[in-house]
Amino acid sequence: MPDFVDRARIFIKSGKGGDGHVSFYREKFVANGGPDGGDGGRGGDVIFVVDQGLNSLADYHYGGKYKAENGQDGGRKRCTGKSGADLELKVPEGTVVREASTGRVIVDMSGENRRVTVLKGGRGGTGNMHYATSTMQAPHYAKPGGEASEVEVLLELKVIADVGLVGFPNVGKSTILSRASNAKPKIAGYPFTTLHPHLGVVSLEEGKSFVMADIPGLIEGAADGAGLGKEFLRHIERTRLLLHVVDASGMEGRDPVQDLSVINRELSGYGAGLEQIPQIVAANKTELLSEAEREEVLDRLRAVCEPAGVPVYPISAVTGEGLKELLYAVAVKREELPGELVVFSPEVEREELQAAAATGEIDVSYDEKEHMYVVEGTRIDRMLGYTNLDSEKGFAFFQKFLKDNGVLDRLNALGIQDGDTVRLYGHQFDYYHSEDISHGNDIDQ
Numbered sequence: 481m482p483d484f485v486d487r488a489r490i491f492i493k494s495g496k497g498g499d500g501h502v503s504f505y506r507e508k509f510v511a512n513g514g515p516d517g518g519d520g521g522r523g524g525d526v527i528f529v530v531d532q533g534l535n536s537l538a539d540y541h542y543g544g545k546y547k548a549e550n551g552q553d554g555g556r557k558r559c560t561g562k563s564g565a566d567l568e569l570k571v572p573e574g575t576v577v578r579e580a581s582t583g584r585v586i587v588d589m590s591g592e593n594r595r596v597t598v599l600k601g602g603r604g605g606t607g608n609m610h611y612a613t614s615t616m617q618a619p620h621y622a623k624p625g626g627e628a629s630e631v632e633v634l635l636e637l638k639v640i641a642d643v644g645l646v647g648f649p650n651v652g653k654s655t656i657l658s659r660a661s662n663a664k665p666k667i668a669g670y671p672f673t674t675l676h677p678h679l680g681v682v683s684l685e686e687g688k689s690f691v692m693a694d695i696p697g698l699i700e701g702a703a704d705g706a707g708l709g710k711e712f713l714r715h716i717e718r719t720r721l722l723l724h725v726v727d728a729s730g731m732e733g734r735d736p737v738q739d740l741s742v743i744n745r746e747l748s749g750y751g752a753g754l755e756q757i758p759q760i761v762a763a764n765k766t767e768l769l770s771e772a773e774r775e776e777v778l779d780r781l782r783a784v785c786e787p788a789g790v791p792v793y794p795i796s797a798v799t800g801e802g803l804k805e806l807l808y809a810v811a812v813k814r815e816e817l818p819g820e821l822v823v824f825s826p827e828v829e830r831e832e833l834q835a836a837a838a839t840g841e842i843d844v845s846y847d848e849k850e851h852m853y854v855v856e857g858t859r860i861d862r863m864l865g866y867t868n869l870d871s872e873k874g875f876a877f878f879q880k881f882l883k884d885n886g887v888l889d890r891l892n893a894l895g896i897q898d899g900d901t902v903r904l905y906g907h908q909f910d911y912y913h914s915e916d917i918s919h920g921n922d923i924d925q
């Protein structure tokens with residue numbers, strides 16, 4: 481398994497509620513005991529939890545289905561079914577959970593979001609013990625448990641760091657991080673040595689410290705995906721400050737001033753406002769230059785950077801020269817910048833997600849107290865949401881829906897008679913077998 485994974489696609493499913501039970505109290509010499517069927521237990525929720533010890537989504541790399549437990553059915557003697565256990569999915573801080581079908585953000589596990597319920601389990605069905613009335617002493621029905629919900633989600637890790645290192649491959653970003661922090665990124669003299677983000681805590685004297693992210697090198701076209709640029713740029717979306725590293729020695733045959741503008745163009749091209757993040761430029765590998773060459777390069781860099789308010793620091797990550805000054809400037813600048821962590825807002829409400837995620841069971845029951853049949857379930861709810869029952873066509877569609885989904889069969893099985901009332905989410909209808917179900921006194925109108 482790869483040690484670092486920053487994206488995964490999984491199915492999550494909450495537990496179904498347990499069914500209510502139908503039974504009657506029985507004892508020797510006691511005839512016709514009352515109803516004693518217990519309630520079903522509730523189904524487990526799916527909950528995302530930030531685990532401080534994780535820094536990768538590797539656990540979810542293989543996808544698959546993650547399921548909370550179903551509630552158990554109610555039992556005899558007023559026995560309530562056991563609730564289904566919740567499912568806790570541990571993720572690293574900074575994981576954004578999206579609905580796979582639409583890409584909408586469900587929750588960003590950052591900031592205050594340490595533990596968030598994403599799918600609720602179905603409620604437990606009520607047992608027949610609740611349905612005894614003076615007129616109906618032997619109710620032969622109970623409520624089925626609420627349905628489970630299932631949805632496919634995308635998990636995306638956007639690391640949380642104060643400062644992001646950007647620049648072409650091989651300019652010395654990882655060398656800077658390794659010298660400045662406790663992090664031990666791989667360093668080598670070839671491009672794309674760094675394959676995934678590393679975080680390091682940079683601690684300076686006077687109690688100043690910040691978290692710096694080293695990401696893989698960027699190349700022209702990164703914003704359009706070249707060299708996996710998009711994947712990498714994602715990780716600097718939350719940083720407050722960018723440390724833009726260039727190779728001042730030009731030893732790879734490139735020009736640092738031109739490199740700077742190529743990378744800046746990619747940042748703008750990415751589209752999440754990366755070009756707005758303040759920058760500090762580090763001109764690295766200066767120990768390879770003569771005094772004169774060094775001044776020439778710095779003058780050219782400053783000519784383009786300083787008018788834009790971007791300071792330039794000459795350094796050598798290898799000898800350590802200039803590093804202290806650079807890091808101090810980074811710490812000071814970072815402290816000036818607004819401290820609010822960027823937390824992405826949800827784009828889909830949990831209720832909506834839940835409705836869309838309904839596994840589609842439809843409950844059909846008889847309400848003894850109200851003397852009517854009841855049809856409910858999220859799918860019915862949704863169907864009513866887009867059907868106009870007042871139109872001829874809409875009503876015909878509705879009838880067909882009830883028939884196709886076995887609702888009419890289930891009403892018949894419960895013993896429905898012509899003229900009986902059926903309730904569906906605030907609508908009431910009179911049932912007539914010949915026409916399946918007829919337009920009745922709709923209490924909503």
Ligand SMILES: Nc1nc2c(ncn2[C@@H]2O[C@H](COP(=O)(O)OP(=O)(O)OP(=O)(O)O)[C@@H](O)[C@H]2O)c(=O)[nH]1
Nearest residue numbers: 649650651652653654655669672673674697797798
């Ligand atoms: N001469 C000299 N070489 C340096 C300096 N800083 C880094 N290097 C060398 O440059 C090469 C690349 O360094 P890395 O830190 O791996 O570069 P990077 O920017 O992280 O590269 P990618 O991860 O591929 O994007 C290594 O051989 C380093 O030893 C420096 O200040 N002077």
Ligand SMILES: [Mg+2]
Nearest residue numbers: 653654673674
């Ligand atoms: Mg590197």
